[in-house]
Amino acid sequence: MKRLGLFLFITAALWLFWLVFVGNLDPQEMLVGAVAAALVTLLRSGQPCLLENVNFLNPRRVFMALAYIPYMIWAIIVANLDVARRVVQPRLDINPGIVRIKTRLKNPVARMILANSITLTPGTLTVEVSGDDLYIHWIDVHAQDSEAASREIAAGFEKYLEVIFG
Amino acid sequence: MVDRVLILAMALAGAGMLLALIRLLRGPNIPSRAVALDVLTLITMPVMVGLAITSGRVIYLDVALVYGILSFLGVISLARYFDQGV
Amino acid sequence: MIIVDILICLVLLAAGVGAMLQRNLVASSVLVGVVSLMVSILFLRIGAPDVAMTEAAIGAGLSTVIFLIAVRRTEEEEQ
Amino acid sequence: MAALDIIGALLVLLGSLFLFLGALGILRMPDLYNRMQTGTKATTLGNMLTLVGLGLLEPAWLPKICLIILFVLITNPLSSHALARAAHRAGYPLAAGSVTDALREDEQAGGIEPGSTACQVRDPGSDPQPEVAE
Incomplete structure (x- = not known):
């Protein structure tokens, strides 16, 4: 559960970066950005993450x-x-x-x-x-x-x- | 009116560039020159964005963005040159 | 606008001449980085953002690192 | 809209004043660490103010300008800390009028590990001038 939350958080942050870089809200760009962000997060999910033991839900x-x-x-x-x-x-x-x-x-x-x-x-x-x-x-x-x-x-x-x- | 203020601001920043360059040319040791380089890159970014505003083309912003990402590479490599070799 | 151009060209010229006259190799490579930074601003002024982007990335970021590696290697060789 | 323009122009002017003061600071300060203080930090505020002002002049570009500010805020302390640490380890001294140097004292007392020995600066304080080999 915690790992899923972390995954979603990092993916959302990367996707936000992508959107600002691209600079428009074309649905095609948004889709490609979401796929790329999820892929990058998956590729590095085996490595330790600095934010792992921080609970932001409080x-x-x-x-x-x-x-x-x-x-x-x-x-x-x-x-x-x-x-x-x-x-x-x-x-x-x-x-x-x-x-x-x-x-x-x-x-x-x-x-x-x-x-x-x-x-x-x-x-x-x-x-x-x-x-x-x-x-x-x-x-x-x-x-x-x-x-x-x-x-x-x-x-x-x-x-x-x-x-x-x- | 706004254009004139922008040009005045950019001229002020350019004068700052000149001062930082004097330190870069005179600076008694290499870390001082690295600090001057840092200041020059920090001054350059607003000048680039100002040029983007005066010309009204959004692609000019990307130059400042790329430069903002890459600018600290030079200073970091100078610091590593002192610490243990590049 | 012409004031900004003149100031940038002054910085460019001073940095270039300084890079030639400077005895210290590290300081000289830093000055070369400043020259390519100013050149990238001038490219922006004459309306070539793609060239300016390449110049900023390669000239100011990467070439300083490569110069420093080269200087370090030559120093090791000399000692 | 006119009010936004005026606020933006004022912020740009103030920010460029800070940029100029930062550059003046690195020209006037006596030693490397003080130059780092005035130079890179005063220009950070100048940078932020100028970019926010420019963003107010052109509100559609604000997200990208905020991204530039974010990058500056992340990379600037990193680079100046790396530079200060490397310079102190290489043995560049503080200015003559300095009050105290706790780090140097603790290094000499053996409390923390001494600076790396990989790099010997030949003459701390000024550039080593190499002999010209023509």
Whole structure:
């Protein structure tokens, strides 16, 4: 049952991609796209899938996953304005350094999304991942302590990702 | 009116390209040049889409799409060049 | 529109001259990638989207990788 | 329709301003990692704003433009993280005014595995200038 759900999810995602690429809603194109998407999903169904042990049917998780997108966009905009302010100032107001933060997330997909979110918000950049530790290059270090830095950089994202990936 | 704004925006992006190229020519080490290449590709995509809008042909969008898929290949291969050889 | 063309041609010329004068081979191959990127924009400007697509895929994506592999192999050979 | 056009044009202008600022940032910043911060991330927002604005000018093309934005959002952190990791492993130092480098300290303390030894950069900090063999 679970495998069938995963199969349908991946097929639907691939089919959606096909439709956007093709750009029209001709029934012939839609049929060919559905067949191609199902074939691709079947061909790779033997291999392990990253999404395998994630349950998306819980409505609370779906809600949090949808709420994560505007939160992410807001974080990107705020951080960008901050970095743009630093760039245009006549004297460079930067205070860079690499700090270590700890993450509570266990799921590998959740960790990947956390690292990519940290990289995508300007001002912080994931340099290395090792075990539970993430090494972050921070353009304005105001907390060298690992705990405080974790709270400041990662806590906002972790609050969402913990619920989404349980 | 909208056309003029588009041209102004594209000229601004082109000036950004010139600045990134200065870093690419001067850049003291190769990772800096790779960052400049990344910035150049990121600036190029909106310029391509802007050209598609001003000319009004939807096929121009596919060029930007293909470029968006393939653009990170160059930067990734530069990173692998440092890490363990291509 | 002519401003955009002039800016793109300036970037193209500077990148091409830089690729010739540059001593470092890796930096030079990156500059060649920039040249083919600008050429693909110019192809779009003169109305040849298919050529532009090929140029963007091959020139900016693939040829940088092949140049880097070649540089790496020659370095190994020299050492 | 006119309102949509005006909003789109404003977004395009704002986005191209961010693109310009990102390029200015990589020119001004002192070291590689800071350049990565301002360069690739500020241009990501510029890219998104410009593409959304262009999509508002031509609403029929919005799905394809959203696809381009999705690709940029997926590939950009990947490539900049790979570049930062490789550069740090190859031994490129942080700028002089940096506060702390926890990763370098932990590497030297033996806490995590040191950088790969397959690639020795001859002179970190500036390009190795090869002798010309004519």
